[in-house]
Amino acid sequence: MSTIRLGLAGTGRIGSSHAETLTTLPGVDAVIVADADTERARATAGKLDIEYATDIDALLAADLTGLVISTATDSHPELITAAVDRGIPVFCEKPIAADILGTLAVVERVAGSTVPVQIGFQRRFDAGYRAARAAVASGELGWVHTLRATTLDPAPPPAEYIPRSGGVFRDCGVHDFDIIRWVTGREVTEVYATGANRGEQMFADAGDVDTAAVILRMDDGALATVSLSRYNGAGYDVRLEVLGSQGNAIVGLDDRAPLHSVEPGYPPSALPVYPGFMDRFHGAYVEELTTFVGVATGQAANPCPPGEALQAFYIAEACELSRREGRPVRIAEVRS
Incomplete structure (x- = not known):
């Protein structure tokens, strides 16, 4: 089985929680975090004994199996499309974008891609x-x-x-x-x-x-x-x-x-x-991210594609x- 390396963008409250969950998932070999605040990413990485990247570009270049996005909403569209363009499966906390036009732009941009994008509705x-x-x-x-x-x-x-x-x-x-x-x-x-x-x-x-x-x-x-x-x-x-x-x-x-x-x-x-x-919703978050690992590795169907979030x-x-x-x-x- 190939090595599973997951990246996480955004190490705020929910991002740090996701990072901790990712380190506990069976089959995950490495977790790498990044944040606009590099010191916050470094602190999260140190607490969990994992890697951190100095910026998002470095994170996307880290040979990732999948990317988890838990940054501020206004950064979601750019991060989703940047990962998909690199062939990296994405899990992104809702919403896709701040408004309908921005959401539609992302939905249309990724619609023709085979790279899965799972949107986070943990319920x-x-x-x-x-x-x-x-x-x-x-x-x-x-x-x-x-x-x-x-x-x-x-x-x-x-x-x-x-x-x-x-x-x-x-x-x-x-x-x-x-x-x-x-x-x-x-x-x-x-x-x-x-x-x-x-x-x-x-x-x-x-x-x-x-x-x-x-x-x-x-x-x-x-x-x-x-x-x-x-x-x-x-x-x-x-x-x-x-x-x-x-x-x-x-x-x-x-x-x-x-x-x-x-x-x-x-x-x-x-x-x-x-x-x-x-x-x-702790248990739901664990199950959601476990499912994303399956989606990213081609072992599970995408349970919440962008079109669902749009509705x-x-x-x-x-x-x-x-x-x-x-x-x-x-x-x-x-x-x-």
Whole structure:
């Protein structure tokens, strides 16, 4: 078997976590990291006893089996295309680009290539979401009439991140939009979204909101609601309820969910709540990167190509338009 050498661009919070995960994967012989901040890359490499490259060009020239991209969004298009042009399979954290035009440009650029590009939507690799998808596909829930999704962060991200985030729908809600499509196998046709700012001024200054509510109409008539907030002080709360004519499936309802019943006889769990997404989805991230190794070596099919990420981004874009204009928006409007 040939040597498996994986590169990682971006050694911030999630990048450093990915680097650590990559070093534990069976069959991976070497991990090389790089960052615009060379000292940060050096520190990560030293902590994990792995190699680092002085810049991205040096990383791409390091005879890589695959490249994991966890840099800032504005660098994703250039890094994806640079790797694909060199024949290096890519795993890139969402989003592909900061807007639809940039996303379409990348999708079209890589469409004719045989080099795989896997986009990071880790919820597809979570055991609970996979079980919900299987329940829908089997028909055991009957016909699905309602979905309720939540992504509620315990505290806001750093202030400097907000203007670069793309807004709550593109940055946060896009995970819910993707997983609703994936679990149901259906497409969203129309959205209505609204938002509010009751927290720090930084969200309003960036033209964003800190809390949002969305109604999605699916192509089979089912309705989905998505609740988003940056201020869920009880803890990190990510759930999906799939309600059907014969049954239901609920993801994220476990003893670490930050839900506190006030009904008599229901004491709170003794387990700590999830503090954030990296803890809640640790297993999913491991499975996702394990799958990417298979994709990069030709042993697995690509579970989330760029076209899939584009569909979720269309929904996020429609939500932002709906919020700003105060009206329902059909997905077809943002595709044109």
